[in-house]
Amino acid sequence: MSLQVQGLVKHFDGVKAVNGVTFTVAPGECVALIGPNGAGKSTTFACIAGQHTLSAGQVLWKGERVDSLRPAQRLQRGMARTFQVAQTFEALTVLQNVQLLMQYPRGLAAYNVLNSGESQTSLALLEQVGLQHLAHADAQDLPYGAKKRLELAMALAGHATGLLLLDEPAAGLASAERAELMALVKSLTQPQAGRAGMAVLYTEHNMDAVFGVADRVLVLIDGIMAAQGSPDEIARDPTVRQRYLGQWWEKPDHA
Secondary structure: OOEEEEEEEEEEOOEEEEEEEEEEEOOOOEEEEEOOOOOOHHHHHHHHHOOOOOOEEEEEEOOEEOOOOOHHHHHHOOEEEEOOOOOOOOOOEHHHHHHHHHHHHHOOOOHHHHHOOOHHHHHHHHHHOOOHHHOOOEHHHOOHHHHHHHHHHHHHHOOOOOEEEEEOOOOOOOHHHHHHHHHHHHHOOOOEOOEOOOEEEEEOOOHHHOOOOOOEEEEEEOOEEEEEEOHHHHHHOHHHHHHHHOOOOOOOOOO
């Protein structure tokens, strides 16, 4: 049931953006992928989600190779991703954004079916992310923190039944908003309604959204896996401190 990334390589015109990265993420795990700018984090995400083709290596989900599948096909298998800059349908209401993703697998006959289709399930998802009170607001009018929550609800509505790939979910948020959003993300890894918790892989630059949240931390530097382990192990790792965190860096108080 786990995500398995095996020897992932991605070249761009001869430049190795990612070079032989291997790791796993199991259901019920919240795993952070960190590293300096240009380390290959977003490229790794795009390869797993299907926006980039691999130069070499394999991506498996639930034991099946998915690296040759289109993003929509991966979504049908329970894999979904969000982006650094929240992607929502600005001309629709908050509720309609979620309804659209709920109905997408069955196809849409016309725009006006959004107002009646899957409304109760969609409202339940909005309640889960704390947006039920904004259900009928236009997405374009939402503050950025709310757009991040809406994008998360859309990922869940898109039949993401097992794996969430979150590319900088807390980017652009104030400290309190980051803490609330990451607590929500963490809750998704817990068993719910008789099913196993989701596998969550996320990349983040805000260390307060990593330490104290992630079960494990993966560190990419120059396109290779420089370290992986528990948050405490990563905080003590001399290479990570020298190349990324800084020698005098201290874990956030809550971590």
